[in-house]
Amino acid sequence: MNPPQPPPLPPKPAYAPDPRYAAYAASPAAAQWQRAPRRRLVPWHSKTARAVALFSLLALSGVIILAMVRQQTGTEGFLVGLGLAVFPVPVLIAGFCWLDRIDPEPRRNLVFAFAWGACAATLVAILANGFATNWLENNLSTLSPEDAKTWGATVFAPVIEESVKAAAVVLLFLFRRQNFDGVTDGIVLAGITATGFAFTENVLYLGNAFGQDQSLGHTGLDSLTAATFFVRIILSPFAHPLFTMLTGLAFGIAATSYPRRRPLRLALPFVGLATAVLLHSIWNAATTLGDFGFITVYGLFMLPVFAALTWLAIWARHRELLALRTYLPPYVTTGWLSPTEPISLSSLKTRSVARDIARRAYGPTAARAVSEYTAAATSLAFLRRRAHRTGPTPDFPTQERTLLHHLWHHKPTAHPALLQALHTTHRPVPRQAPCSPDGRHMPPFGR
Template sequence: MTEHAPRGRADAKRPPRRPGAPRRPRFRTALPGAGPVAVPLALLVCGAMVMALITQETGAFGLATGLALAALPVPVMVALLHRAASMDAASRAGLAFALGWGACAATLVALVANGVLVQWLLADPAGLPRPRADALELTLVAPVVEECAKGAAVLLLWLHRPRAVHGVLAGVCAAAMAAIGFAFTENVLYLGRAAAEDRLLGTPVVDSATAATFLVRVVLAPFAHPLFAALTGIGLGLAVVLPRRRRLARAVLPWLGLGGAIGLHSAWNGATGLGTGGFLMVYGLLMFPALALVIGVCVHARRRQLRAVREVLPRYAGPDRPGMGEHTALGTSRGRSLTRRLARRDWGPAGARAVIRYQDTATELALLRDRAERHGGVGPAGAAGDLARREAELLWRLARHRGPAITRSLRGAALVEAQAARPPA
């Protein structure tokens, strides 16, 4: 109902800034010195060039078929990553940039670089025969070029938007999102090429190259590229969270992550020439353990972040910040989900959005303070003055957005969490 609408709605009139309150930062793109439109426009140009190159090879029919089939797994994978990154509100704009980078810029770099390097391998003085050049491209050239192109998204975010890559989970999600975009465009090429060939030959659907390509790339291995890139994200994320005094480890870990991504990618590509038995062996002995490793790392990182929220937020609790007292509702996955459901049930979609904004801000505050304490009182991306300024801004945003929907939903979820934690009589 209208009289119960929470404060801080997007359609509400913005109140005047209080004296001493920090100014809201202006919108920042992922890269410095660029306006709000420059980066998306550049990525769209790269995407248009990639689509033109694919159309030259597959034709309009192949392009349309490839786009339709390659798009099928993307929403599922993006939703899974978005849920994994739900603790990192500051990274959402970064995830969007990573997705666009992988689908457009990284693919364009890979198409051009792979083609140039293959031509160099075939030409004098290298003089390699075509089969050896193709094998070398598959197992060495393509993995190096593609993993470096995908990893560049995480590096750019880390350099120019450090809040988007502030830990292991954020690094994994950014790298995997870039890989999802890359895999989508690559699947458009392979599926479009197969569809054009099947149409030319009149092959039945069941025995078609399109069906076989779809089975391998979309059904059996949709997470191949995200898995490779996740290793790069782990390496860079670990380097970010380590203290500054550990310079050697911070310098080596990103390269180790990139090397692991290239090695796994190379083994996966090489498995295609080992027959069905070799392919299944690589699938079981390398891909599954690597996937289990990445999932384990992400689960551990998420639990550590939730623990930081539970430990840090109570320090900010007080008469002017009553919501911080319900840290159990903000520091557990079940409590966060229950808070959103209660707000939606009692206050509608506007209440749920207000709670999500409050959760995001409170989580960012807790992680900011936790990272600063682990780095000796200074955050990994700035000086003590920047830390204090950012902390004050987040506290001001919490006070501004707090309303009845937030307070009551947090208290209700905290009560349920307390009852669930109470031992049975």
């Protein structure tokens, strides 16, 4: 028996926000007779060599920074500093992962960002800051050792530290460009890098404070360790992430905006870095103003900036959700998605309810299928948004087809759950019978 012939391709969708961007997806029925071409952009041996070299660099940096911190603080001070410095890390990482849950970054990118901040960036910063302070003491005779440390902390340290932390964002922007979809990705990657940097720095500061308390016999709440813990862990655990997030914000804007203004796109990261350095300098200078000056800068400057940037990050995430309603309709026209799915996929509540429905009906495997489906649809919308704003890349058809096949693979499980979740979380929508890839009707999920 001869296999059925695929139907002709539907006409090009009317959706065309930019005449430069005319790409559209084939229908599912036609795509079943096509295989996405496999294209290896980088030879496997080059990718492996690059990964091994990067892992070796981070591992070597970690061993060196571990030895340096232990040498400065002593074994007991190192263990105390390590135990106290770890407190804000899970909270900060959980916050960034919550912000990034629409289109989560690959775990390897997050691990690299944290490792770079905790190992490579901290090592370079300690060495460079020490060199800068020694240079000031030896070459400017008018400066006392204390003045040299103050100048180093307020002028040189912010430039050095923000530059080495920004290097992680630059590397991910250049070599993981397909995962860098906008402002949220820039903020998350920069924030996690700075979280790793702050963790190692806090181990050093707390370990040194504990060593001084041991030598002076101070204990309890009046000790230097308690004061350092309060300032760095309780009062300002967000300080380093806040500075570097400004750099990540600029990279996120440059990634998806101003396609016809290349000089502006190139200048944006430097503007973000300069703003991060300025904010870092103000924060470090506040420590020289006494308790009243420090609290004044903290309350009237740092907290408002932190609140504004937090609001901006949440607003950017909301805008990314709305992008699904804007850039997924072409796939409704060609039959990959149902008319209600751009609405359901643009709601985090509906996604969560759909996962719960699938889990109760068919178990964890079905819930994972819903998660995979929503992730593929989100990546597809962001891919089309990036192509609309900056022009499609040569490998756009390959990426699009890969995501569409991934989407179609999980559709039989995810589509009924999303449809039922939409009825639960939104006003009634027109009911439609979910269909499997072969066109047969599927039973709805049990309540």
